Amino acid sequence: MKTLSKYIHTYRNLVVVLFVLLSTFGCKPELDLVNPNALNSVNFWSNAEEAEQGLIAVYATLPTVHSFGRMGTGIMLIQRGDDVDPYELEAVNGPGTFAASPTQPRMNEFWSEINKTVSTANQVIHRVPDIDMDETRKSQIIAEARFLRGFAHFYIFHTWGPHVPLYKNLITSTEDIQLPAASAAEFYASMEEDFRAARDGGLPMKWDADNYGRASQGAAMAMLGKVLLYQEKWSEAATEFAKLLDGQYSLVANYEDNFNESGVNNAESLFEIQYDGNINGGWGGSGGNNWRGQAWENDIAPRLYTSQASVDVNQWVLDLFMAQTTNGSLEDPRAKATMVWDYPGAMVYQDPFSLNYGPSDILVRKYLNFEHTRADDGGWPASLANWRVIRYADVLLMYAEAENEANGGSANALARLNEVRQRVDMPDYPSMNQTDMRNAIRDERVRELSIEGHRWFDLLRWGIAADIFINNPERRANSVTDFVRGKHEYLPVPQVDVDNNPNLDQNPAYQ
Incomplete structure (x- = not known):
């Protein structure tokens, strides 16, 4: 049986057909000629095989360079956090350096592709509900699609906000396209509805190896919990x-297995974007012979080892790691898995750290393929280290946060926080009050999840993004754009959509 990534490879062109069926409009010609062999919305959705193909077309929008193969990862997520300090190159990483305009090309690429997912x-x-097929599998297909729509809406809303x-x-x-902006309440209600439907749609808690990458019941529970957490619905x-703490998911023994090719789809993974390579492909979104690999390595790799603007890791992140030691009085092993700095034996790809860098430099290590000579050694999407969207350590920390906010300083929250630390032999925290535990959980999210794209959304949902960047300008020393409160929390609406939709206004901060 083919894995999900192989299905995506087989049906990669179908997503173009389905998107065109959905969104192509215009004036009718004088004479309508119908090609009976052409796919259309009437003759395509006719049997179980086409239902499966239609679902794979949704998955096919995720690993592309315009989506979570590059734009939706390195530029839209990692670079926007305060754990890194990106060097400015507006035509490429404007979204990551708070310099994006309504016509910024990289932003528009992600916008187009993530809306294609929807x-x-x-x-x-x-x-699919109208197709005569096995009812159990029909329910699962719809549940997977509901998950993927909710997943896409999660990133759309938290990137562009209620605009x-x-x-x-x-x-x-065209009237169906020309909708006004939806409110935060409408987006969250829709996401909750989709993830509940996915959770209850007959999906397995985890898929077998032949179906890795599909939305599962566990992934739906995690995303539903995340949406509830973001709304501060703590209980x-x-x-x-x-529901996810019953032993079906677990922390892997080796922390670094969460960021390399050999550790994809491991026991800690709830949902990850599947890369299948296609090294001979080219630039572009879903459909056609395009890349489906980790092209975002170039956006976070150390300068001099990438053709892109690059980032540094901010000093405060290293300081946070160094503030504690393991039970054996050793350095937190997650530090060297996350970043590289001037320590004995430090290497950057195949070179000694000291060859190009000095004592004040701190560089990204996590997810990078240092067995190569540079980020694009062998081609841009050289790595098949899947993008881990949600892993069990994140679930444990989100549970601890929700439990602490609902029942301040509870033993349940403390146990799950300490579970994350025990994996890397960090000492258990003792009992704490709600405020101290809140701070401990937030710090642990940095140690555990830095350079994984979570930090920006954490700052945003905690309401502290503006305070962090305005009060700590050194965290954007490489960028020339100052953070503006009330503006840079969200990106501008792509101008082409504003121009073509009479019911849609530009985000007022960018007018």
């Missing part, structure tokens, strides 16, 4: 996360 998912959700439309229906006319979030 568009193709909507076709599955609305067309963009919420698309949930089939589009059959509901804790209840949802608690």
Whole structure:
């Protein structure tokens, strides 16, 4: 049986067909000629095989260079956090350095591709119920599509905020596209609904090896818990996360196995974007012979080892690691798995650290393939180290946070926080009050999850992004753009959509 990534490879062109069926409009010609052999929205969705193909077309939008193969990872997520300090190159990483304009090309690429995820998912959700096929598998297909639509809406909302439309229906006319911006409440209600439907749609808690990468019941529970957490629905979030603490997921012994090719889809993984390589492909979104690999390594790799602007790791992150030691009085092993600095034997790819860097330099190590000579050795998408969207350590820390906020300083919260630390032999925290535990959990999220794209959303949901960047300008010393409160929390709406939608206004901060 083919793995999910192989299905994506086989059906990569189908996503273009489905997107065109959904979103191509224009004036009717004088004479309508119908090609009976052409795919259309009537003759395509006719059997179980086409239902499966339509679902794979949704997954096919995720690993592309325009989505989580590059734009949605290195530039839209990692670079925006305060754990790194990106060097400015507006045409490429404007979103990551708070310098994006409404016409910024990299932002527009991610916008187009992530909305393609929504568009193709909507076709599955609305067309598959009418297909005569096995009802159990039908329910699962719809549940997977509901998960993927909710997943896409999560990133759309937290990237652009309540300034963009919420698309949930089939589009059959230009009026269906020209929707006004939806509120935060509408986005969150839709995400909750989709993840609950996915959770209850008959999916397995975990898929077998032949189906790695598919949305599972566990992934749906995790994303539902995350959406509840972001709304500060603490008790509901804790209840949802608690369903995942029954032993079906576990922390892997080697922390670094979460960031290399050999550790993909391990026992700690709840959902990850599947890369299948295609080293001979080219630039672009879903469909065609395009890259589907870790092209975002170039955006975070040490300068001089990448063609892109690069980033440094901020000093405060290293200081946080160095503030504690293991039970054996050793350095937290996650430090060298996360970054590289001037320590004995430090290497950058195949070179000694001291060859190009000095004592004040701190560089990214996590996810990078130092067995190569540089970031694009062998081609841009050289690595198949999947993008880990949610892993069990993140679930444990989110559960601890929700439980602490709901029941301040609870033993349950403390136990899960310490579980994360025990994996790397860090000493257990003693009992704490709610405030101290809140701070401990937030610090642990940095030690455990830095350079994984979570930090920016954490700052945003905690309401401290502006305070952090305004009060700590050194965390953006490499960039020339100062953070503006009320503006840089969200990106501008792509201008082409504002121009073509009379019901949509630009984010006021960018007008």
